[in-house]
Amino acid sequence: MPGRNAALYLSLGVVLVYCAVALFAPVIAPFDPFVISGPPLAPPDAAHLLGTNDLAQDIFSRLIWGTRATLILGFLGAVVSVVMGTTVGIVAGYYGGRIDEAVMRFLDVMMTIPFFPLLLVLTIFLRPGIYVTAVIMGLLGGLGSVRIIRSQVLSLAVADFVVGTKALGARDGYIMARHILPNVLPLVGVKFVTSAQHFMLVGIGLGFLGMGDPNVVDWGQMIERASKNGGIVLGLWWWLIPPGLAVTGISLALAWFAYACEERINPRFQVMRV
Amino acid sequence: MGDALLCVRGLKVGFPTVDGVVKASNAVDLTIQAGETLALLGETGSGKTVLGMAILRLLQPNTRIEGEILYRGRDLLSLPQEEMQKIRGREIAVVLQNSGTSLNPVLRVGDQIAEAITLHRGLKGAEAEAAAVELLERVRIADPARMAREYPHRFSGGMRERALIALALACSPSFLIADEPTRGLDAVTKHEILALFSEINRGRSVLFITHDIEAAATLATRVAVMYAGEIVEIGPVDAVLSSPAHPYTRGLLESLPARGMRPIPGSAPSLIAPPSGCRFFPRCPCSVGRCETEHPGLVPVGPGHCARCMLYD
Numbered sequence: 001m002p003g004r005n006a007a008l009y010l011s012l013g014v015v016l017v018y019c020a021v022a023l024f025a026p027v028i029a030p031f032d033p034f035v036i037s038g039p040p041l042a043p044p045d046a047a048h049l050l051g052t053n054d055l056a057q058d059i060f061s062r063l064i065w066g067t068r069a070t071l072i073l074g075f076l077g078a079v080v081s082v083v084m085g086t087t088v089g090i091v092a093g094y095y096g097g098r099i100d101e102a103v104m105r106f107l108d109v110m111m112t113i114p115f116f117p118l119l120l121v122l123t124i125f126l127r128p129g130i131y132v133t134a135v136i137m138g139l140l141g142g143l144g145s146v147r148i149i150r151s152q153v154l155s156l157a158v159a160d161f162v163v164g165t166k167a168l169g170a171r172d173g174y175i176m177a178r179h180i181l182p183n184v185l186p187l188v189g190v191k192f193v194t195s196a197q198h199f200m201l202v203g204i205g206l207g208f209l210g211m212g213d214p215n216v217v218d219w220g221q222m223i224e225r226a227s228k229n230g231g232i233v234l235g236l237w238w239w240l241i242p243p244g245l246a247v248t249g250i251s252l253a254l255a256w257f258a259y260a261c262e263e264r265i266n267p268r269f270q271v272m273r274v
Numbered sequence: 275m276g277d278a279l280l281c282v283r284g285l286k287v288g289f290p291t292v293d294g295v296v297k298a299s300n301a302v303d304l305t306i307q308a309g310e311t312l313a314l315l316g317e318t319g320s321g322k323t324v325l326g327m328a329i330l331r332l333l334q335p336n337t338r339i340e341g342e343i344l345y346r347g348r349d350l351l352s353l354p355q356e357e358m359q360k361i362r363g364r365e366i367a368v369v370l371q372n373s374g375t376s377l378n379p380v381l382r383v384g385d386q387i388a389e390a391i392t393l394h395r396g397l398k399g400a401e402a403e404a405a406a407v408e409l410l411e412r413v414r415i416a417d418p419a420r421m422a423r424e425y426p427h428r429f430s431g432g433m434r435e436r437a438l439i440a441l442a443l444a445c446s447p448s449f450l451i452a453d454e455p456t457r458g459l460d461a462v463t464k465h466e467i468l469a470l471f472s473e474i475n476r477g478r479s480v481l482f483i484t485h486d487i488e489a490a491a492t493l494a495t496r497v498a499v500m501y502a503g504e505i506v507e508i509g510p511v512d513a514v515l516s517s518p519a520h521p522y523t524r525g526l527l528e529s530l531p532a533r534g535m536r537p538i539p540g541s542a543p544s545l546i547a548p549p550s551g552c553r554f555f556p557r558c559p560c561s562v563g564r565c566e567t568e569h570p571g572l573v574p575v576g577p578g579h580c581a582r583c584m585l586y587d
Contacts, residue, residue, distance in 0.1 A: 097335070160376040164441070167330055167370070168363035168390045178389070182380045 008260035014253035022067040029061035033217045037061075041236065050238045053222075054229045062217045063242050069218035070250065073134050073203030078196035080138025085145025086188050090176050092146070093153025103146065110143050116202065123211045130213040133206065137199050145191050152184050186265035190258055197254035204247050219243035278344075279449055279479045280306040280329070285341035287324050287333065287503075294546040295338065298324040300503040302341075303572070306449070311480040313490035313511070315526070316500035319542055322483045323371065325500075326451045329481075330368060331358055345449070364394040367447035371454040371483075373434040377426035383437050384410070384422025390444035409440040413470060432463035436470070443474060450475070453483045468492050487530060491515055496578075499523050502543050502553040505572070509579030519581035521558045552584065560585060 021028060030047070031037040040056040042048055050059040092103040122128075122136055156162060157180070165175050206212055207220020214221075222243040226232065231239040287299035298321045306312050314322045327333050329343055331350060343350040345366065350358065370376040378386060387406035391397050397405055403422070410418035413436040421429070429437060435455055442450060452471065456464045464486075471480070471493055484490055490497055491511060498508040499522065507520040518524045525538035540557035543549050549556055555565035565584050572580040573587055 160370055160372050161378040163332055164368075164370050164376045164438075165378075165389075166332055166362065167368045168441070168444075169359045169361070169393055170363075170389075171359060174393075179378050179381070183378070 007256055008264070011253045011256035011260060014249065015257060018067055018071060018250050018253070021064060022071045025064050025068055029058075029064040031058035031061040033057060033062040033065040041230075041234070043236075044238050050242055051236070053225060053231075053239055059222075059239055059242065062222055063219070063246060065217040066219045066222060066243060067246070069130055069207075069213070069216045070200050070203060070247070072130055073137070073218070074196040074200035074250075074254075076131065076134035077137040077141065077199035077203075078192050080135050081142035081145060081195045081199070082188055082192045083142075084139060085142040085191070086149055086181070086184065089146045089149025090153050090180055090184070093150040094157045094172065094176055094180060096154070096157065100150070103150075107143055107146060110140075115140055116205070119202065119206070120209070120211065123206060128213075130216050130218075133203070133213065134199070137202060138195075141195060141199060141202075145188075145195070148187065148191065149184055152187060153180055156180050156183050190262050190265065193254055193258040193261060197251055197258065200254070201247070201251060219247055277308045278305045279308045279346065280304075280481075281342075281344040282325070282329070283342040283344070285325070285328060285343065286339070287321070287328055288338040289334070290336060290338065291546070296545045297548060298503050298545055299328065300548075302503075302505055304498060304505065304508075306479050306481060308448075308479055309477060310495045311475045311482055311493050313482045313484060313494035313497045314500060315484060315487060315490055315497055317485055317526075317542060319545070320500040321503040321545075322485075322500055323453055324503075326368065326453050326481060326483055329451065330362055330366060332368075360394075363390055363447065364445045365447055366449045366451065367442040367445070368451040369435075369438050369442045369453060369455050371457055373431060373438050373455075373458075376438055377429075377434060377441075379426055382423055382425055383429065387422070387437070387441050387444055390441055394445040406440075406444075409444060410437065412443070413437070413440045414466075415440075432459055432466065435459065435463075435467055439467075439470065439474070447478070449479045449481070451481045451483065454485070455482075456484065456486055456489050464489070487515070487526065499526070502548055503545055504553060504582065506554065506583070507579075507581045508572070509576065513576055513579045517576075519575040519579065519586065520554075520583050521560050521585075522554050523581075525557075525559075552582075 034057060036056040037058040038048060038052050038056055040052055040054050042052045044051045048058050048060065050063065053059055088103060092100040119137060119140060123133060126132070128136065162175060162179055165179055203218065204220035207218045208224045210224060212218050212221045223240065226240040282302055282304040285299055285302040288295040288297050302325060314325065316322050324333065328339060329350065339351060345361070350361070377383060384403060384406045387409055388402035391402045391405045407418045407422050410422055415421050415433060415436050426434060439455070455471070456467055459467060468489055475493065482490065482493055494511045496509065497511050497514045498505050499514070499520065500506070501522050507514060507518065507523045514523060515527065518527055528534055528536045529538060538557055543553060543556065551567045552565045552570050555561040558565065562584055570582050570584050570587060572582045575581050575586050
């Protein structure tokens with residue numbers, strides 16, 4: 001179906017553009033995002049495409065550099081979350097019994113604690129850098145994935161083909177890696193994309209609340225600065241709107257991509273191709 | 275008596291459930307000689323599959339198992355897990371029932387067969403793949419090189435059964451357990467699969483689990499009839515099928531369409547609380563008073579032919 005494929009490739013294209021921008025930030029950005037590059041609160045002109053902020057830093061350069069922080073938070077968080085969720089979920093679901101019981105009861109306790117407030121408290125106490133923040137987000141956010149993966153593995157672990165592979169003399173680790181993992185991989189993939197989107201937004205939220213890593217530029221901190229230091233009051237749209245739009249763009253693209261992938265992967269949505 | 279390849283002694287299998295322990299196998303004794311095909315006949319729920327799975331130790335971990343399963347003199351039930359993994363597939367292989375779900379849907383059929391070869395024969399990559407194609411050819415799958423690259427959903431029921439047989443044969447096991455390989459196949463496909471089995475059981479011991487008397491008669495050298503977790507009659511295939519000694523075996527034969535299609539009255543007993551005495555007595559047309567209280571043993575009724583019935587005690 002052309003509509004679905006278009007959505008898939010368009011959203012993937014947008015994500016790739018963001019990745020390229022993050023990768024080539026030093027080349028694209030005209031100024032160092034931290035230096036004074038001209039008069040403060042200047043409106044957009046040829047040198048400063050989006051003007052400058054109250055500290056006279058070039059907003060366009062900050063926007064470009066901010067892509068890095070947001071993508072790192074999102075994708076690193078998603079990698080941690082998905083790796084943890086998949087590993088623990090497969091082991092718990094495959095072995096069952098006491099291991100499963102222990103993991104599930106631990107999760108029950110952890111899931112009663114709301115995610116965002118817990119993350120806030122941890123960032124306040126630990127004052128982590130951007131990488132540690134991403135890992136913490138991934139670990140906390142991956143708890144839900146453990147449950148989802150485990151519930152899939154429960155039925156796979158007693159599937160006839162798993163019994164058959166055991167009957168061939170295969171070890172448990174081999175069965176989990178070669179027979180169970182490929183069966184949950186589509187789910188893991190979709191979970192990766194939705195988690196990345198979620199963690200990017202959470203990262204922006206942390207920055208906006210002033211919990212961001214002060215050593216990096218991120219869009220959340222840019223919005224915070226704009227809202228607290230006069231961007232809104234003075235109606236300086238070029239200060240406030242671009243980071244917001246940038247967030248919206250990547251978030252929409254990822255969500256779209258996840259839905260398009262899910263439609264491709266979930267056989268219920270699929271049209272028979274003979 | 276030739277060389278016993280596999281010897282099951284006093285095998286008891288119980289599954290704990292909320293309603294009590296399901297006694298799926300009650301003191302089963304069975305010997306399989308090298309090179310013979312033993313058909314294990316019985317209706318659904320009589321403990322045939324459980325016996326096969328117990329030999330490979332593939333029952334759920336909470337299952338209670340007692341007794342001995344000697345394979346070439348080694349007790350499989352007390353073997354460490356690593357030793358057992360070396361025996362599975364290479365020495366004893368199984369063709370599982372439900373061919374539709376016994377292949378991994380997300381892996382190519384050729385890769386799954388190559389996997390078995392890699393696990394035990396140490397062949398890798400292209401070599402293992404070539405061996406897999408060879409096996410598919412041996413079980414007579416048309417265009418094996420192309421079909422090896424297909425996923426299981428492209429295979430028909432008969433082809434899946436063949437692929438499973440190829441999988442089991444991958445490491446030339448000396449003992450093959452075939453669990454209802456003709457189930458759910460049409461008559462033509464069934465005969466093709468049986469012909470395939472009569473080819474592969476040469477020089478190999480086979481435990482052929484089935485409820486199909488005709489299939490058992492075609493393939494087996496000996497037949498064991500199971501009822502409610504016990505072997506009620508065992509003997510050479512001709513003796514058991516032409517002059518059945520146990521009333522249950524007679525009932526089974528009479529229920530065949532060719533022999534009058536008279537069903538056995540009643541239904542199979544609960545394995546949580548099986549009948550006292552003889553397990554078949556509530557349905558037995560020739561029961562006598564002591565059948566209700568005394569549990570009969572297997573007694574000889576002919577050369578190599580035993581039955582578990584008071585009539586011969």
